[in-house]
Amino acid sequence: MFGAALAALALAVIVGVIAGTSGIAPGRVLLEVIDRLTPWRIDSGLDPRERNIVWQLRMPRVVLAGLVGAMLSLAGASYQGVFRNPLVDPYLLGAAAGAGLGATIAISYLRSSRENWAVDPIVGLGFVGAIIAVVATYLVGAAGGARTSTSLVLAGVAVTAFATAFQTFLQRQDDETRREVFSWILGRLNTATWGDVRLVVPYIAVSTVVLLMYRRQLDVLRVGEDEAGALGVQVARTRLWVVAAATLGTAAAVSVSGLISFVGIIVPHTVRLLGGASFRRVLPLSLLVGAAFLIATDTFARTASGGDNIPIGVVTAFFGAPFFIVLMRTRAVAR
Amino acid sequence: MTSRRRLGAVLLAVPLAALAAACGSAEKSATETKLVAPVRTTTTSSTVPLPLGRPSRIVSLSPTVTETLFAIGAGDQVVAVDSFSNYPPEAPVTDLSAYEPNIEAIAKYQPDLVFTDGTNPDLESQLNKLGIAVFAAKAPKNLEQVYQQVEQIGAATGNIAQAGAVSLTMQDEINAILRTYTRPTDGKIVYYYELDNTFYSASSKTFAGAVFNALGMINIADEVDTKQTAGYPQLTPEFIVSKNPDVIFLADTKCCQQSAATVKARPGWESIRAVRENRIVELDDDIAMRWGPRVVELVRTVVAGLTGITPDPDKIFE
Numbered sequence A: 001m002f003g004a005a006l007a008a009l010a011l012a013v014i015v016g017v018i019a020g021t022s023g024i025a026p027g028r029v030l031l032e033v034i035d036r037l038t039p040w041r042i043d044s045g046l047d048p049r050e051r052n053i054v055w056q057l058r059m060p061r062v063v064l065a066g067l068v069g070a071m072l073s074l075a076g077a078s079y080q081g082v083f084r085n086p087l088v089d090p091y092l093l094g095a096a097a098g099a100g101l102g103a104t105i106a107i108s109y110l111r112s113s114r115e116n117w118a119v120d121p122i123v124g125l126g127f128v129g130a131i132i133a134v135v136a137t138y139l140v141g142a143a144g145g146a147r148t149s150t151s152l153v154l155a156g157v158a159v160t161a162f163a164t165a166f167q168t169f170l171q172r173q174d175d176e177t178r179r180e181v182f183s184w185i186l187g188r189l190n191t192a193t194w195g196d197v198r199l200v201v202p203y204i205a206v207s208t209v210v211l212l213m214y215r216r217q218l219d220v221l222r223v224g225e226d227e228a229g230a231l232g233v234q235v236a237r238t239r240l241w242v243v244a245a246a247t248l249g250t251a252a253a254v255s256v257s258g259l260i261s262f263v264g265i266i267v268p269h270t271v272r273l274l275g276g277a278s279f280r281r282v283l284p285l286s287l288l289v290g291a292a293f294l295i296a297t298d299t300f301a302r303t304a305s306g307g308d309n310i311p312i313g314v315v316t317a318f319f320g321a322p323f324f325i326v327l328m329r330t331r332a333v334a335r
Numbered sequence B: 001m002t003s004r005r006r007l008g009a010v011l012l013a014v015p016l017a018a019l020a021a022a023c024g025s026a027e028k029s030a031t032e033t034k035l036v037a038p039v040r041t042t043t044t045s046s047t048v049p050l051p052l053g054r055p056s057r058i059v060s061l062s063p064t065v066t067e068t069l070f071a072i073g074a075g076d077q078v079v080a081v082d083s084f085s086n087y088p089p090e091a092p093v094t095d096l097s098a099y100e101p102n103i104e105a106i107a108k109y110q111p112d113l114v115f116t117d118g119t120n121p122d123l124e125s126q127l128n129k130l131g132i133a134v135f136a137a138k139a140p141k142n143l144e145q146v147y148q149q150v151e152q153i154g155a156a157t158g159n160i161a162q163a164g165a166v167s168l169t170m171q172d173e174i175n176a177i178l179r180t181y182t183r184p185t186d187g188k189i190v191y192y193y194e195l196d197n198t199f200y201s202a203s204s205k206t207f208a209g210a211v212f213n214a215l216g217m218i219n220i221a222d223e224v225d226t227k228q229t230a231g232y233p234q235l236t237p238e239f240i241v242s243k244n245p246d247v248i249f250l251a252d253t254k255c256c257q258q259s260a261a262t263v264k265a266r267p268g269w270e271s272i273r274a275v276r277e278n279r280i281v282e283l284d285d286d287i288a289m290r291w292g293p294r295v296v297e298l299v300r301t302v303v304a305g306l307t308g309i310t311p312d313p314d315k316i317f318e
Helices: A002-018 A026-037 A048-082 A095-109 A121-143 A149-173 A175-186 A194-213 A215-221 A225-230 A235-257 A263-275 A279-303 A312-334 B002-023 B063-071 B103-108 B121-129 B143-157 B160-179 B207-214 B220-224 B237-243 B260-264 B285-289 B295-306
Strands: B058-060 B078-081 B113-116 B134-136 B190-194 B247-250 B280-282
Touching: A002 A026, A002 A048, A002 A279, A026 A048, A048 A194, A048 A215, A048 A235, A048 A263, A048 A279, A048 B237, A095 A121, A095 A149, A095 A175, A095 A235, A121 A149, A121 A235, A149 A175, A149 A235, A194 A215, A194 A235, A194 A279, A215 A225, A215 A235, A215 A279, A225 A235, A263 A279, A263 A312, A279 A312, B058 B063, B063 B078, B063 B113, B063 B143, B103 B121, B113 B121, B113 B143, B121 B134, B134 B143, B143 B160, B143 B207, B160 B295, B190 B207, B190 B220, B190 B237, B207 B285, B207 B295, B220 B237, B247 B260, B247 B295, B260 B280, B280 B295, B285 B295
Parallel strands: B058 B078, B058 B113, B113 B134, B190 B247, B247 B280
Antiparallel strands: none
C-alpha cells in the first residue's frame, strides 16, 4: 500500500512537471530536471523562457499543490480521529473562516502599505486569523464546560458563523476589495511561487511530525474517549496537541492557497477504505495520497482547458466524488 | 466535460457577478436604433414603457450610466446611484447594488426610470412588476455602440441635444487620438489585459476588447475564451509567459494594487517581452471597465502606452 502510494505521488509529480500548455517537449523537461537535480550534466535544449516556465512556474506549483494536498489530508484525517466523526474536515474549528476574515482585513486596510511588509499581509493575516479563530473555538468550547469534543465542534460552528458574518460585513464596507477577496477565496494555486513554498514548509513540517507522533493515541481513541482514558491515553492533552498541530498546518496551507475543499474529507476516507482504519496507516497514507491527488487535479485544472485555469475546487469535486462513490460501492459489495 | 464546465460556471458565478457588475458582459448588442425619442427600451424585455418627456426620479445601478447621465446634463434628474458609482463626485451614492439587488430599497426612491447594465434580467423583471421602467444599458461591442448608447440615454432622459453633443465630442476626440497611432505594417501587437492579480483577463469580445480591436491588436486571452468563460477566462501564468505578449495592460491597479513594479517582481515573468522592455501600462480600473464618456481617457492612455512598440518578429499570426 505504501509502495503504491509512493508510486502514485511520483507519477503525479512527473506528469505535473512535464504537462503544460506551452508545447515544451516532455522529454526535454525530464532532461532539464536531470541536469539540474542530479550530478549528470545534460543539455536539455530548452531556451531561457522555457526554463523559466519549468522552474519558476510549473515546479513551485506542483510542490505547493503537493504540500497543501498532503497537509489538508493529514489534518482532515487527524481531526476525524480526534473528534471520532467521519464528516469532519480541516476547516471544522474555524480555520477557514478565520483565514478568510484575516485576509479580508488585510485586503481592506493594508492595501496601500503592502510593499512595506516582509510577508504579504494577506498571507500573514490569513494565517494569524486561522489560528485566532481556532483558539477562540477552544476557549468558547472550554467555557461551555463539557469535556467531550461535541462542545468544541459546536463552538467551531459558532466561531465560523461569526467570522464569516464579520468578513461579509467588512466586504460590504468597501466595494473595491470584493474582487480580490473573491479571488482569494476561490484558491490561489494559479499564483504559486517558490516564495509561497518557503513560507509554508516550516509550519507544515512541524505539523506533520507532531500529528504522526500521535497516530497511536488516535488509534486508541477509536474505542471511545472514556475507554481511551481508562487505557491510559490522556484524552484532553492528545486533543489539544492534535488540534494545535493540525490547525498550524491548515492555517499555513489556507493562507497561501485559499480555500480548497473536499480534499481533507475525501482522501482520508479513500485511504481508510483501501488500507484499513488504523491511524498508523491512515495518517502517513493520507499525506502521500493527498499530495498526489492535489498535484494531479491541479495539473488537470491548468492544462485541460488550454491556458484557461479551471477553479481547483471544481476539479477536486468532479474527480473525487465519483471515485469515492465507486470505491464505497465496490467495498460494500466485497464485504 | 460539459457538466464540469457547468459546475465551473456555477462556482465562477460569484466572482464573475462582481466582475460583470463592473464590466458588463458583451452578450447582446446594446443599441439597435438611431436617435428616436422617446423610445421604448430597445435592449431588454422591459414590459413597462419608458416615461415620456423628462423623467425626474432616475436611479442608476450602473457606474457607466451614472457617468453618462452627469455628462449629458441629466444629473439633476438623478435621485440615487449604486455603490460602485464613484464618479463624478457629485453623484448621489447610496448602498444600492445591482448584483445583490434589494428591490424594496430601489423602489423606496420611487424612481420613474431605473438604469441597469443588463447583466441581471431578474432585477429588470422584478422592477417591471412594480411598474418601474427599466433601461438596460448593456456593454457595447465596439466604439460605434459606445457613442450610440450615450445618445440613447439622452433620448430616454429628455436630453437629446446635449447627449448628441457629448457623443460627437467623444467621436471627434477618439478619432483624433486613433489617427495619431500608426499601425505597424509588419505584424500585429500582442497584448495581455489583466483584471486581477490571479490573472483573470478580458478577451477581445468584451467592452475592453473593443478599444484594442480598433487599434488592430491581438489579445492572448482570445485563444482560450469559450462560451463558458464568457469573455473573462482566468489565464495560467504558463500560458501568459508562453504567449510572450508585447504589451501588458493592468486594469487591477486599484482593486489589487498591481503596478509595473509588482508585475516585474513576479517570478518567471522576466521572460515576457513586455516585462523585459518595460511595456506595462497601468490603467485606472474604473475608467478601463466603463464605457461612458471617459472612454476618451482610456483610448488616450492605451495609445500613449503603444508608442514605440513594434511587433515581435518571432511571432507569426495568420
